[in-house]
Amino acid sequence: MLAKRIIPCLDVRDGRVVKGVNFVNIRDAGDPVENAIYYDEQGADELIFLDITASHEKRKIILNVVEKTADDVFMPLTVGGGIKSLADIRELLHAGCDKVSVNTTAVKDPYFISRAAEKFGSQCIVVAIDAKRVDNNMSEATGEDWFSEPSLKGVCLDLPSKIPPFPPLLKGDEEGLWALSTHGGRKMKLIDAVRWAKKMEELGAGEIMLTSMDKDGTKDGYDIELTRTIAEAVTIPVIASGGVGNLEHLYEGVVKGKADAVLAASIFHYREYTIKEAKEYLKSKGVPVRL
Amino acid sequence: MIAIVDYGIGNIRSVEKGFIKVGADVRITSDPEVIADAQGVVLPGVGAFKDCMRNLDNLDILGSIVKEIEKGKPYLGICLGLQILFTESEEFGFCKGMGIFKGKVVRFKFDDNPQMKIPHMGWNNARLLQRPPVFNGIPDKSYFYFVHSYHVVPEEENIVAARTDYGIDFVSMVWKDNVFATQFHPEKSQGLGLKILKGFSDFVAGNH
Numbered sequence: 001m002l003a004k005r006i007i008p009c010l011d012v013r014d015g016r017v018v019k020g021v022n023f024v025n026i027r028d029a030g031d032p033v034e035n036a037i038y039y040d041e042q043g044a045d046e047l048i049f050l051d052i053t054a055s056h057e058k059r060k061i062i063l064n065v066v067e068k069t070a071d072d073v074f075m076p077l078t079v080g081g082g083i084k085s086l087a088d089i090r091e092l093l094h095a096g097c098d099k100v101s102v103n104t105t106a107v108k109d110p111y112f113i114s115r116a117a118e119k120f121g122s123q124c125i126v127v128a129i130d131a132k133r134v135d136n137n138m139s140e141a142t143g144e145d146w147f148s149e150p151s152l153k154g155v156c157l158d159l160p161s162k163i164p165p166f167p168p169l170l171k172g173d174e175e176g177l178w179a180l181s182t183h184g185g186r187k188m189k190l191i192d193a194v195r196w197a198k199k200m201e202e203l204g205a206g207e208i209m210l211t212s213m214d215k216d217g218t219k220d221g222y223d224i225e226l227t228r229t230i231a232e233a234v235t236i237p238v239i240a241s242g243g244v245g246n247l248e249h250l251y252e253g254v255v256k257g258k259a260d261a262v263l264a265a266s267i268f269h270y271r272e273y274t275i276k277e278a279k280e281y282l283k284s285k286g287v288p289v290r291l
Numbered sequence: 292m293i294a295i296v297d298y299g300i301g302n303i304r305s306v307e308k309g310f311i312k313v314g315a316d317v318r319i320t321s322d323p324e325v326i327a328d329a330q331g332v333v334l335p336g337v338g339a340f341k342d343c344m345r346n347l348d349n350l351d352i353l354g355s356i357v358k359e360i361e362k363g364k365p366y367l368g369i370c371l372g373l374q375i376l377f378t379e380s381e382e383f384g385f386c387k388g389m390g391i392f393k394g395k396v397v398r399f400k401f402d403d404n405p406q407m408k409i410p411h412m413g414w415n416n417a418r419l420l421q422r423p424p425v426f427n428g429i430p431d432k433s434y435f436y437f438v439h440s441y442h443v444v445p446e447e448e449n450i451v452a453a454r455t456d457y458g459i460d461f462v463s464m465v466w467k468d469n470v471f472a473t474q475f476h477p478e479k480s481q482g483l484g485l486k487i488l489k490g491f492s493d494f495v496a497g498n499h
Contacts, residue, residue: 002457003414003434040481045414070308076436076479096304098337098438098479123337123410123438124302206410206438235401237408260408290414290434 003290004254005045005261006278007239008268010035013052015061032065033072039268040073042275045290047073048101048209048263051081059088063095070096080128080209086119093120101209103128107180107189108144110152110203117204126239127205131193131226132181132213141179141188155195176225185213193226194233201234208234209263211241219245219266227257239263247273247281254287293495294329296356297321298346306335306369306488309478313485315492323355331495332359335478336371337438340380340396343371344388357389360470365498367425367491368472370439373465376472377443391470394445399458407458410440415463417453417475423466425490426452433483435475437463442474469498 011018016030029035036047047069051062059082066079079092080101089100106113106127117125134157146152157179178193197208210230212223222240231238240259244250244267253262267273279289293310297303297319310317310333317333318325326332334356336343347353360366368376377388380396388396401407416432442461445451453464455474463474471491477484 001415002411005413043481070305072312074305074309074312074478074481074485076438093302094304096302096308098302098305121337122440123412207412232405235405235408236410237412258406260413 001288003045003288004259004282005239006250006275006282006289007046007048007261007263008039008044008275009048009050009241009263009265010269011050011052011265012062012065013054014058015053015065018052033068036069036073036077039275040075043279043291044075044275045261046076046078048078048080049097050101051079053082056082063091066092066095066097078126080126086116089116089120089124093124099124099126099207101126101128103130104182106200107182107191110146110155110199113200113205114203117206122204122206122236125205126207126209127197127200128209128211129193129197129200129230130181130185130211130213131178131223131230132185132188133223133226134177134179138179138188138190141190143190147190152199155191155199157190157192176229178226178229181213185216194229197230197234201236205236207237207239209239209241210259212243215243216241218243221245221249222253222257222259222262224252224257227253227259231258231260237261247278250278251282251285251287254282255285292329293317293331293333293492294326295319295333295335296326296347296352298343298350298352302337303335305476305478306333309485309488310492313489313492315488321350321352323352326352326355326359329359329364330498331365331367331491332356333367333369333491334372334375335369336375337476340371340374340388340441341386343375344386347375353389357391360389360391363469365469365491365495366471368470369476369478370474373472373474374441374443376465376470377445380441392443392445392450392465392467393447394443396441396443398441399461401458404458410438411442411457412438414480415455415457415475417455417463419453421452421466423452423464423471424494425471425487427490427493428486429483429490434480435463435473435477435484436479437475439474469494 237260241263452466455463477487
């Protein structure tokens with residue numbers, strides 16, 4: 001039986017882990033390779049490096065990180081952040097990563113995903129979706145150059161009639177509405193997150209990494225309604241992300257949210273739980289995991 | 292020396308690094324002479340069947356791989372490297388494979404169950420039906436990492452070495468004589484995966 005995956009995520013800036021695992025048996029908490037080995041030994045199912053390096057000149061550093069990690073860690077490795085071209089993807093795959101996660105570049109140019117999938121195969125193209133519940137802030141939401149294109153029109157939010165003022169949605173509303181968000185949740189796009197996920201699947205994405213920007217950093221748990229809505233809308237695997245504060249949240253993500261994999265960062269970095277504890281907890285509740 | 296066939300697609304670096312980790316002598320190559328000189332051949336692969344066949348053909352190495360397999364040289368196929376051993380694939384219309392084994396490569400179909408995601412991606416168990424030498428020390432029902440949308444349907448049941456449950460009980464490993472092939476990725480399956488790479492490298496050394 002296919003196991004639900006538990007995926008730790010490491011933020012990497014200029015080749016150093018930000019918020020690295022803080023503990024004694026690692027010589028260098030900022031070293032991505034040491035962190036990767038730590039999670040490998042704990043039985044993580046995959047690993048994601050999110051490259052938050054701002055300067056384009058320093059982008060090559062991540063390639064070195066991937067290469068060194070792949071020398072010692074034999075599990076699937078995804079790299080996200082700053083991927084702008086097919087050449088960027090080729091370099092990362094060649095360095096030893098298995099999948100790349102694309103966000104901003106897909107929003108700017110949706111057909112980038114079809115070109116990438118055609119070139120490298122859907123299995124290595126993950127689309128990262130940062131979604132946020134539609135509220136009154138939508139009045140400042142912006143569109144994209146491709147909005148008039150007939151083939152893509154289906155994903156646009158039809159807002160001028162609704163905004164302003166946009167009726168605020170109540171928490172737990174049956175008919176949730178989410179828009180894409182950029183800049184860490186500060187800006188909104190006039191793009192419907194659910195229809196966007198379907199469009200990305202149609203264009204060749206092999207997996208969706210879904211982050212709720214409402215929940216990210218709250219430790220309140222995933223946005224279950226968002227996760228379930230998108231997991232049921234697409235036939236490719238969905239990784240739930242954003243908001244994990246305890247092990248019950250992981251359980252909710254896979255069972256109520258119907259996610260195929262759950263991503264968490266801080267609960268593992270700060271050693272609140274080990275990956276093994278998380279898996280044992282899920283197993284005790286009847287979720288198939290690899291132990 | 293074991294030749295890892297480079298045909299322009301697929302993440303061959305991981306396979307190379309896996310073999311290096313277990314102390315094997317490997318070389319990445321697309322040169323038919325190197326493949327002929329090697330004591331074993333590894334064909335890794337992710338991506339599309341058709342591209343794989345086309346690239347191998349364009350590089351003029353398809354024929355030499357088939358020839359080496361027919362001569363009895365140990366072969367390890369991974370993912371596409373398994374599928375390509377079969378007669379034909381339904382991917383993008385029909386395309387021909389190497390024809391080492393009779394059978395087809397077909398896509399997962401879960402029309403009546405949208406909860407079953409395609410690709411089949413993640414860790415799943417391999418139920419061993421046979422004990423190929425490269426599986427020394429691998430417990431039954433061990434977890435391995437899979438990522439694929441197509442699977443093989445062999446005509447001969449006796450080549451099936453392992454099956455895995457994903458909606459259907461599909462073939463996750465085949466074995467006949469010196470030909471071993473896995474649908475999963477040993478190079479991405481942590482310690483147990485490396486054990487298979489070691490098993491193949493030991494088999495090659497013993498065979499030579």
